[in-house]
Amino acid sequence: MDANSQVVDAAVSEESPFDFESTFRAHYGRIARIITKLVRDPARGEDLATETFLKLWRHPKAQGESAPGWLYRVAVWKSLDELRRQKRREYYEGLLSLTRMDPTPEEIRRTGEVQERVRAILAVIASRQAELLVLRSHGFSYEELALSLGLNPASIGTLLGRAQQTFRKEYIKRYGQEL
Amino acid sequence: MDKNYERDLKQWVDEKLATLALAETWQLDTERALARFKERRSRKEKKLAIWRWITVPALAIGLCLVALPQPRLSVLRFCQQLACRNVNSPLVSANVKTLIDGQAAPDFHLKDAWGRDVQISSFQGKVVLLNFWATWCGGCREEIPAFIEFQDKYRNRGFTAIGIAMDTEGWTKVKPYLKTSKMNYPVVLGNDDLAKQYGLGSMPMTYLIDRSGKIAATYVGLVDRGNCENVISRLLEK
Numbered sequence: 001m002d003a004n005s006q007v008v009d010a011a012v013s014e015e016s017p018f019d020f021e022s023t024f025r026a027h028y029g030r031i032a033r034i035i036t037k038l039v040r041d042p043a044r045g046e047d048l049a050t051e052t053f054l055k056l057w058r059h060p061k062a063q064g065e066s067a068p069g070w071l072y073r074v075a076v077w078k079s080l081d082e083l084r085r086q087k088r089r090e091y092y093e094g095l096l097s098l099t100r101m102d103p104t105p106e107e108i109r110r111t112g113e114v115q116e117r118v119r120a121i122l123a124v125i126a127s128r129q130a131e132l133l134v135l136r137s138h139g140f141s142y143e144e145l146a147l148s149l150g151l152n153p154a155s156i157g158t159l160l161g162r163a164q165q166t167f168r169k170e171y172i173k174r175y176g177q178e179l
Numbered sequence: 180m181d182k183n184y185e186r187d188l189k190q191w192v193d194e195k196l197a198t199l200a201l202a203e204t205w206q207l208d209t210e211r212a213l214a215r216f217k218e219r220r221s222r223k224e225k226k227l228a229i230w231r232w233i234t235v236p237a238l239a240i241g242l243c244l245v246a247l248p249q250p251r252l253s254v255l256r257f258c259q260q261l262a263c264r265n266v267n268s269p270l271v272s273a274n275v276k277t278l279i280d281g282q283a284a285p286d287f288h289l290k291d292a293w294g295r296d297v298q299i300s301s302f303q304g305k306v307v308l309l310n311f312w313a314t315w316c317g318g319c320r321e322e323i324p325a326f327i328e329f330q331d332k333y334r335n336r337g338f339t340a341i342g343i344a345m346d347t348e349g350w351t352k353v354k355p356y357l358k359t360s361k362m363n364y365p366v367v368l369g370n371d372d373l374a375k376q377y378g379l380g381s382m383p384m385t386y387l388i389d390r391s392g393k394i395a396a397t398y399v400g401l402v403d404r405g406n407c408e409n410v411i412s413r414l415l416e417k
Contacts, residue, residue, distance in 0.1 A: 024216065028209050037199040046207075050216045057220055115198040137196035161185065164192040171195065 018063040024053055027068055031075045034138055038079040038119060039086070048078045069148040072140075076131045083123045121170050129163035136160060278378055280395060284309070284388045285376040289367035292354055297341065297367045300392065306333075306414040307388040308340040308407075311369065311379050314356045315346070318401045319383040323360055325404050329411060330364045336415050337390070342366035345374065345382065389414050 031052055036045025052075045056062055062070040122130045128149070135145055145160075146153035278284070284307075288298045299307070310326060312319035326340045344353040344366055357366055369379075377386070380399070387396040387410050396410045 021213065024213050025209055028212055029207050032207055032212070033201060036201060036205070042202070042205050046212060050212060050219060053216055054219060054223065058223075113198075114195060115200075118195050118198055133192065133196060137193065137199070161188075164188050167192055167195070168188060 018067070020053075020057065020063070023056075023067055023071075027071055028053070030138070031071060034072070034075055034134065035079040035082075038122065038134065039082045040119070044082065045079075048082060049075065052078055066147070069144075069150075072135060072148040073131070073150070076134050077127070079134075080122065080127060080130055083119055087120060087123045117171065117175055121167055121174070125163070125166050125170055128159075129166050132156075132160050132163045133167060278386065278394045278397065280393075280397065282394050284386065284392055284394055285373075287367075287373050287376070289369075289373075291365045291367050292350065292357055295365070297365050299341075299388075302339060302341075302388075303392045304337065304390050306338045306390060306395075306411060307386075308338070308411070309343065309377075309386040309388060310340060311343045311345055311374070311377065311382055311384040313345045313382055314352050316382045320360070322383060322385075322401050322404075323362065325402070325407075327361065327363050329408065333411060333415060338411060338415060340364040343369040343373065345369045345379070387411065387414065390417060 028049060032046050032049035035048045035052075036042050039045050039048065052071055055074055056067060056071055059070075122134065131149055132145060135148060140148065142156040143153055145151065145156050151159065284299055286298065286300045288296065291297050299309075308326060308329065310319075310322075312323070314320070323342075326342070329338065330340045342362060342364060346352045346368075349368060353366065353368065373379075377384075383398075383401060385398040385402050385407070386394055387398075387407070389395040395414055396407070398407065
């Protein structure tokens with residue numbers, strides 16, 4: 001650890017009793033996995049996970065008991081943003097296809113994969129619904145979901161059901177009924 | 180909603196989302212990530228510190244310049260001198276010399292906005308503030324309220340201000356401004372000859388002429404209000 005980071009650590013710990021390092025160690029892995037599953041590239045996923053913690057560091061109000069929930073919410077926002085950016089880039093690259101060579105076999109294979117389809121659907125449905133589905137798929141309980149997304153725990157079941165319906169409807173609309 | 184439908188839907192969505200599996204080869208190193216995080220945080224902290232050192236003084240100076248009249252005038256004066264010195268106007272020449280103190284003010288005979296004759300020689304026995312200005316000149320507009328005040332204050336003691344508008348568009352541009360600014364002293368329209376005679380190299384430019392018709396003070400750029408008023412008082416006492 002260099003001198004500068006020690007100074008920063010000291011400054012943070014003087015300002016608040018919030019234990020940043022413990023929070024980092026406890027949640028970094030899960031956050032990096034959530035993001036990487038969505039953005040596909042592990043390096044980018046780790047980078048975004050670090051950015052999520054940097055954001056927490058810049059928001060002292062979020063540091064406290066509610067920090068884990070805040071972190072997961074920001075992590076999902078960041079990964080959905082990145083996913084949408086990727087999809088936009090792919091769309092514009094598609095528009096410029098006249099100037100490009102034919103798609104590579106890797107591109108053709110990836111487009112046909114279910115996980116790419118799932119990513120595409122998560123990028124287009126409402127953010128709140130995508131957040132619910134992503135966190136739920138990582139084993140979040142209803143209470144954890146309510147805490148992370150700032151929702152009423154009693155309405156999580158209904159919201160989750162609607163999110164699942166929207167997801168399936170959009171998937172079938174785009175790719176048809178799969179056997 | 181049908182329970183079976185709900186269960187099927189949940190299962191279907193779970194299956195799809197489960198395809199977002201991570202590569203088995205991917206290993207997460209939290210300690211390395213923490214070190215990287217600290218490094219980035221330290222870099223950001225440095226950037227923030229530098230940013231604070233730049234923005235806080237800049238904001239403080241900016242606030243002083245906007246809020247306090249004296250520094251604002253000083254900056255305006257400086258900017259005017261920079262901006263108006265070589266202004267692109269056929270009536271303002273950069274290669275002329277101003278009149279020197281003690282020199283007789285060149286006579287002119289022009290008509291004011293209401294068609295009345297204005298002749299500098301007819302003001303002999305009075306202290307005259309001769310101000311070269313234009314509607315497009317921000318510094319000129321800035322100092323006009325002070326001249327209006329001088330005119331009100333010293334009119335009865337033998338003082339008059341005379342404005343010489345150098346707008347090439349003529350009265351069409353100047354007359355509306357006279358109305359809005361409520362100028363209470365005579366304003367005439369200047370010309371190239373007059374500009375040369377008075378050595379007009381930049382705007383605003385102001386001469387104080389004593390009771391004998393001689394140049395007593397010259398102000399290139401915005402006048403220093405306090406100094407100008409002192410000179411007027413001194414000239415009026417003579």
